[in-house]
Amino acid sequence: MRYSKYYIPTLREAPSDAEVPSQQFAVRGGYIKKIATGIYDCLPLGLKVIRKVENIVRQEMNRAGALEVSMPTVVPAELWQKSGRWYMYGKELLRFKDRAEREYCLGPTHEEVIVDMVTNSVKSYKQLPLNLYQIQTKFRDEIRPRFGLMRAREFTMKDAYSFHDSQLSLDQTYLEMHEAYSRIFNRCGLDFRVVKADSGNIGGNASQEFMITADTGEDAILFCNDCDYAANSEKATTLVLNESEEELALLEVHTPEKKSIEEVAQFLQVDSAKTIKALVYKYLDIKDQTDADWLYAVVFIRGDYELNEVKLGNALSAKVLMLAQDDEIARVTKAPVGYIGPVGLDIKNVRVLADDSIVGLKNAVIGANMTDYHIKNFNHPRDFQFSEITDLKTAKHGDICPECQKGNLSKERGIEVGHIFKLGKKYSAAMQATYLDTDGKEQVFIMGCYGIGIGRTAMSAIEQSHDERGPIWPIQIAPFEVIIIPANLEVEEQRSICEQLYSDLLANNIDVLFDDRKERIGVKFNDADLIGAPIRVVLGKKLAEGLAELNYRNGQKEDVKIAGLTTYLCNIVKELKSVNSES
Ligand code: ATP
Numbered sequence: 381m382r383y384s385k386y387y388i389p390t391l392r393e394a395p396s397d398a399e400v401p402s403q404q405f406a407v408r409g410g411y412i413k414k415i416a417t418g419i420y421d422c423l424p425l426g427l428k429v430i431r432k433v434e435n436i437v438r439q440e441m442n443r444a445g446a447l448e449v450s451m452p453t454v455v456p457a458e459l460w461q462k463s464g465r466w467y468m469y470g471k472e473l474l475r476f477k478d479r480a481e482r483e484y485c486l487g488p489t490h491e492e493v494i495v496d497m498v499t500n501s502v503k504s505y506k507q508l509p510l511n512l513y514q515i516q517t518k519f520r521d522e523i524r525p526r527f528g529l530m531r532a533r534e535f536t537m538k539d540a541y542s543f544h545d546s547q548l549s550l551d552q553t554y555l556e557m558h559e560a561y562s563r564i565f566n567r568c569g570l571d572f573r574v575v576k577a578d579s580g581n582i583g584g585n586a587s588q589e590f591m592i593t594a595d596t597g598e599d600a601i602l603f604c605n606d607c608d609y610a611a612n613s614e615k616a617t618t619l620v621l622n623e624s625e626e627e628l629a630l631l632e633v634h635t636p637e638k639k640s641i642e643e644v645a646q647f648l649q650v651d652s653a654k655t656i657k658a659l660v661y662k663y664l665d666i667k668d669q670t671d672a673d674w675l676y677a678v679v680f681i682r683g684d685y686e687l688n689e690v691k692l693g694n695a696l697s698a699k700v701l702m703l704a705q706d707d708e709i710a711r712v713t714k715a716p717v718g719y720i721g722p723v724g725l726d727i728k729n730v731r732v733l734a735d736d737s738i739v740g741l742k743n744a745v746i747g748a749n750m751t752d753y754h755i756k757n758f759n760h761p762r763d764f765q766f767s768e769i770t771d772l773k774t775a776k777h778g779d780i781c782p783e784c785q786k787g788n789l790s791k792e793r794g795i796e797v798g799h800i801f802k803l804g805k806k807y808s809a810a811m812q813a814t815y816l817d818t819d820g821k822e823q824v825f826i827m828g829c830y831g832i833g834i835g836r837t838a839m840s841a842i843e844q845s846h847d848e849r850g851p852i853w854p855i856q857i858a859p860f861e862v863i864i865i866p867a868n869l870e871v872e873e874q875r876s877i878c879e880q881l882y883s884d885l886l887a888n889n890i891d892v893l894f895d896d897r898k899e900r901i902g903v904k905f906n907d908a909d910l911i912g913a914p915i916r917v918v919l920g921k922k923l924a925e926g927l928a929e930l931n932y933r934n935g936q937k938e939d940v941k942i943a944g945l946t947t948y949l950c951n952i953v954k955e956l957k958s959v960n961s962e963s
């Protein structure tokens with residue numbers, strides 16, 4: 381490709397709403413252009429990267445035996461009503477009507493459509509297992525679209541769905557997808573970690589996420605320093621210890637104007653891990669179709685832990701969940717805000733839950749349900765028996781690993797690029813999708829589903845590897861592998877060597893950009909930084925000595941003889957590409 385004929389509308393500066401490096405460079409470098417919140421044009425350079433990611437994904441999905449299909453983005457409401465998700469998915473689902481007043485949505489994920497596709501077509505166990513995938517546009521009316529293609533409203537996803545006649549068969553395909561995903565992200569040149577995940581809106585009971593480790597990641601990951609335990613913080617647990625102190629008698633203490641855990645702990649000279657705090661939430665039940673019937677829950681948790689809203693939402697079967705306001709708290713608990721405690725709490729029709737961190741705790745400080753008073757030496761179950769005790773905390777850095785029970789957990793940030801689920805019968809049962817088993821009996825399909833965000837994967841490569849001047853792409857998904865930059869095209873010798881090199885590289889299937897513009901070399905270098913091709917060939921000063929300057933995007937430099945340059949470059953490209961493409 382000749383730069384003079386290519387379309388790369390670069391900007392001098394990134395727009396002010398570009399918060400993370402990938403968004404800044406993608407917009408500034410002419411990869412994408414925003415047309416509305418969370419909705420982007422993909423320009424030639426951006427599409428080139430996207431297609432490279434898609435090709436890797438497609439090759440590995442095909443290699444794993446999945447079959448490519450294409451499903452519509454516009455989905456009739458009936459399918460979503462049949463699964464029940466029409467009533468639960470909330471505002472992320474963009475719904476609309478056609479001219480005949482029939483209802484539709486833009487598919488944010490395609491379980492319903494695929495179940496409909498196989499219903500009455502896959503009739504026998506003999507046709508199973510079956511794994512179907514597509515690479516297609518999704519729409520989610522995200523509450524907070526941001527970071528460009530990373531959290532867009534319209535985006536491309538590879539979504540696959542598998543059908544089985546046994547759990548064993550699902551386990552097998554799930555494993556194959558796990559392996560395919562590992563190959564995909566390796567081949568994309570990305571560092572990733574596989575973590576246990578919450579199944580969220582999609583459902584099912586086992587799932588793992590593929591996380592690209594990057595400081596700007598929206599997700600937090602906890603992983604063990606001693607074993608291979610790793611989980612999204614939405615899911616991560618920890619070992620809770622039983623203290624062995626002697627249980628002391630309850631003692632009411634005056635804590636004037638001390639409401640927060642920090643204030644109370646400091647005032648009473650105790651560690652916040654020796655306190656129990658109360659949080660009041662309001663929520664909508666997942667089955668509530670009115671979206672108006674708010675319910676309340678009081679949650680008790682050890683003072684040094686943060687409540688995990690994903691876990692609480694699951695425990696309450698809530699589709700919407702938020703902290704209650706002070707006036708609501710006072711009304712629901714009849715206790716003063718900041719002083720709520722389990723002993724003597726007078727509430728009806730409100731769920732009371734406790735995090736399991738309070739179970740082994742001895743002689744803890746709790747609210748006294750009285751302004752300016754707390755109670756010391758609370759012991760469960762001596763002083764209060766919680767009926768609902770479950771894990772509701774966000775595990776933290778330094779906690780003990782729940783798996784090996786000896787290592788400590790560390791925290792890092794990650795970008796979720798892929799998610800694999802064992803769905804089970806959730807959708808097939810709701811939509812009565814069945815096949816005939818070996819005995820000719822009707823059975824509901826067992827399913828798995830597997831997603832990869834294509835744009836998010838591409839952008840996460842920038843998050844993982846860039847400098848202040850632009851992306852440092854892994855060669856596998858770089859928009860170009862090599863850029864040729866002549867110092868001065870007016871010099872005939874430079875021009876002819878460049879032309880020759882350009883056609884030789886093309887003939888060798890190297891993805892090369894020839895910067896044949898009449899621009900200053902400084903401009904060309906800046907643009908080359910934004911394009912981020914791993915290898916930059918500069919032909920200028922050293923030509924007199926028969927040398928080309930190779931400036932690698934990672935900062936390395938070397939001079940190479942013009943004679944044999946094509947072969948040299950082909951070998952380097954091959955070498956760089958081979959790094960992660962084993963298996
Ligand atoms: P998140 O928690 O980040 O919203 P999710 O759990 O909703 O993601 P899935 O439903 O598992 O995502 O979708 C599969 C994949 O699609 C994700 O792993 C991610 O790579 C991609 N994806 C999801 N939402 C978006 C989005 N708004 N923009 C770009 N990619 C997305």
Ligand code: MG
Nearest residue numbers: 472520522580
């Ligand atoms: Mg989401």
